[in-house]
Amino acid sequence: MSAETHDSAKAYRDYLKGFIFSVILTVIPFYCVMSGAVTDVPTLIAIIFGLGAIQMLVHVVYFLHLTVSAEDGWQAMSVVFTVMLVVIIMAGSIWVMAHLHENMMPAHDQIERIKNLP
Amino acid sequence: MSSATVDTPEGGFEFIVHDDHHHDDGEHHHETGTMLGFWIYLMSDCLIFGILFAIYAVVGQNYAAGPAPVDLFELDKIAWATAWLLLSSITYGFSVIKMHENNKNMMMFWLLVTGIFGAAFLYLSVEEFMHLWHIGAGPGASAFLSAFWFLVGTHGVHVACGALWLVVLLVQVQIHGLTHENKRRILCLSLFWHFLDLIWIGVFSFVYLTGVLL
The missing domain is CATH 1.20.5 (Single alpha-helices involved in coiled-coils or other helix-helix interfaces)
Known part of the structure; x- marks a missing residue:
């Protein structure tokens, strides 16, 4: 039983980690586009696609648990x-x-x- | 061969073959057959979305003198929809953790929360589509809008099916409890739900955020 509780503590940490990474990786591109903080379109597109790709990897590792x-x-x-x-x-x-x-x-x-x- | 030894719940027919094999191992082993099969279904779904993204990439800028993304998309609403979907992903994760702890009530609670967030996402989606339809930006207006409706609509239909599945699972767990079969179903829906969130990352990055820039 103690092994199971240990497992779920680790599982919580993993989900929270994935969630926090995802929030950061979502907020940055939305902020850059919506606030007009970055105006150079190629740079913006690079930010959007780069962070989107990283976030997909985060999801695959922390939520889909692909190993x-x-x-x-x-x-x-x-x-x-x-x-x-x-x-x-x-x-x-x-x-x-x-x-x-x-x-x-x-x-x-x-x-x-x-x-x-x- | 094994049907004689296992008291099968109704509808559990197709899983009997594996049951003997895994019965002694307890719950820590995945049922390789079903989970891997479901995973391969998800990969085929991924191909569908890949093709829809490719279509959007090819014709997404052919506006036929109609409205362009910058005229149509309301990014603040998309941000909210993204937030709901992301939140529903982590609450589903909590639900799976509670399932592993055999805590039926908390598992159902988190599943219900997931369903509510999913419904909030669906509400925003439907609202957006109704708005587009009313201002004459239906799927027939231009190649861009055809591709947009097809891609985002397919994702929305997937989420709606996932939500329906979620409700059915809630009823199943309420009636039959956290049985072996229900646990497997919960894990399958977990993969499906997280996968849809992953596709949404592609949609908001590629369609919405990039769309308003071009």
């Missing part, structure tokens, strides 16, 4: 596989579609329509 050894490693393996697929899908889509976009004819009709709006 390399869990389920004989199959859990981590499936995560690596999924992340790989998602990266291929996202990077591939953006890359290919950006190229297509560049090679498209300009949409004259649309531009004319917008110009003639009342």
